[in-house]
Amino acid sequence: MLDRAGRHRVLLTLCVTETVSYGVLYYAFPVLLTDIGAETGWSRTSLTAAFSVGLLLAAVLGIPAGRWLDRHGPRALMTAGSALAAPSVVLVALAPNVPVFTAGWILAGVSMAGVLYPPAFTAIARWYGAERVKALTLLTLAAGLASTIFAPLTAFLLEHLGWQDAYIALAAILAGITVPGHWWGLRGPWPAREASTHPVTTARSAEHEDTRLRPTDPARIARSVPFVMLVIAIALGSLTAFAVVINLVPMLVERGIDTGTASLALGLGGLGQVAGRLGYPLLTRRTGVRARTMLILLAVALTTILLGVLTAVVALIAASIVAGMARGLIPLLQATAVADRWGTAHYGRLTGILSAPITVTMALAPWSGSVTADIVGDYSTAFLVLAALGLISAAVALLSVPRGAPESEHRTSG
Numbered sequence: 110m111l112d113r114a115g116r117h118r119v120l121l122t123l124c125v126t127e128t129v130s131y132g133v134l135y136y137a138f139p140v141l142l143t144d145i146g147a148e149t150g151w152s153r154t155s156l157t158a159a160f161s162v163g164l165l166l167a168a169v170l171g172i173p174a175g176r177w178l179d180r181h182g183p184r185a186l187m188t189a190g191s192a193l194a195a196p197s198v199v200l201v202a203l204a205p206n207v208p209v210f211t212a213g214w215i216l217a218g219v220s221m222a223g224v225l226y227p228p229a230f231t232a233i234a235r236w237y238g239a240e241r242v243k244a245l246t247l248l249t250l251a252a253g254l255a256s257t258i259f260a261p262l263t264a265f266l267l268e269h270l271g272w273q274d275a276y277i278a279l280a281a282i283l284a285g286i287t288v289p290g291h292w293w294g295l296r297g298p299w300p301a302r303e304a305s306t307h308p309v310t311t312a313r314s315a316e317h318e319d320t321r322l323r324p325t326d327p328a329r330i331a332r333s334v335p336f337v338m339l340v341i342a343i344a345l346g347s348l349t350a351f352a353v354v355i356n357l358v359p360m361l362v363e364r365g366i367d368t369g370t371a372s373l374a375l376g377l378g379g380l381g382q383v384a385g386r387l388g389y390p391l392l393t394r395r396t397g398v399r400a401r402t403m404l405i406l407l408a409v410a411l412t413t414i415l416l417g418v419l420t421a422v423v424a425l426i427a428a429s430i431v432a433g434m435a436r437g438l439i440p441l442l443q444a445t446a447v448a449d450r451w452g453t454a455h456y457g458r459l460t461g462i463l464s465a466p467i468t469v470t471m472a473l474a475p476w477s478g479s480v481t482a483d484i485v486g487d488y489s490t491a492f493l494v495l496a497a498l499g500l501i502s503a504a505v506a507l508l509s510v511p512r513g514a515p516e517s518e519h520r521t522s523g
């Protein structure tokens with residue numbers, strides 16, 4: 110096990126590399142999208158489809174990547190992912206046509222499986238053990254600033270260099286920071302898997318208080334009802350949250366609010382996201398895992414309803430901030446869900462399985478929000494439809510905790 114200084118080195122490294130990785134591989138694209146389409150003549154649908162393909166591939170590859178992480182640790186995987194990420198961004202920048210542009214995002218998707226949240230969460234969970242919640246909170250707080258830092262940086266580079274050179278400059282930043290960062294910062298012995306120690310009472314009568322250990326086979330856990338319900342709950346909640354954030358500005362503009370004010374609402378929602386994460390450790394101390402999961406997803410749904418029905422500008426901005434607070438808790442919920450319920454013995458593999466549909470929903474969220482608005486006729490009604498999905502996710506979350514242990518036993522340490 111790493112000493113305290115080593116754990117702090119790991120956390121600092123991941124705070125920096127996750128911020129840069131998300132900033133370049135995720136948040137730069139929406140800033141550059143309009144100019145890419147205008148300059149190349151490629152349709153926005155084909156451009157966003159290429160981006161989505163990369164995210165979907167990252168989701169699929171997250172499962173085998175999780176198995177590797179459980180056995181070998183994050184250093185080699187995350188360094189290799191960073192080394193691939195930079196040339197994939199360069200390929201996107203220099204693509205002469207849509208197929209090559211798509212190929213660039215396919216390579217980027219492979220790299221994302223090795224550099225985004227799931228492998229970073231695994232590193233923190235295994236190296237920090239019972240102190241993981243505070244460390245995960247700090248990590249997501251730092252990475253939550255990726256859009257705050259890289260959206261204006263990308264816009265600045267776009268204005269002075271054009272979209273292609275902007276991407277090349279961002280690729281250089283990505284390579285210069287994350288490749289040596291992962292290789293240097295993630296060194297150290299990889300902890301052995303912990304044994305499962307949570308007792309679970311069988312379905313026998315109370316007179317025969319027979320107990321057994323919670324299943325330790327990751328394949329069995331992944332097929333269990335609580336795990337399936339957990340996947341469904343967080344996937345639906347993520348779809349609601351990220352469809353809202355991508356479609357918030359069009360919805361506000363549809364209400365007659367000018368684009369500048371709508372963008373301000375979106376930006377303040379990002380600050381709310383960071384603020385929400387600051388409160389997560391307190392939430393873990395005050396609630397059990399079942400209640401915590403349900404409350405976060407319910408908050409996502411209720412704030413989406415507010416955005417769909419409110420009309421006053423000030424009220425909508427306030428709702429955007431509160432919605433950001435709820436949305437900001439989802440990555441922490443995702444990061445702690447497996448360890449809270451089944452320990453960290455197979456954290457990488459199970460988190461990879463959990464993360465796959467969540468990454469899929471994030472990839473589909475922009476498209477699903479706009480398509481829903483087209484079907485129902487306006488964005489306000491679409492937000493109410495999305496809120497209904499959020500309410501379903503909160504209800505499903507009630508079934509996402511294994512039976513047989515008291516609720517207090519499921520609270521996160523730290």
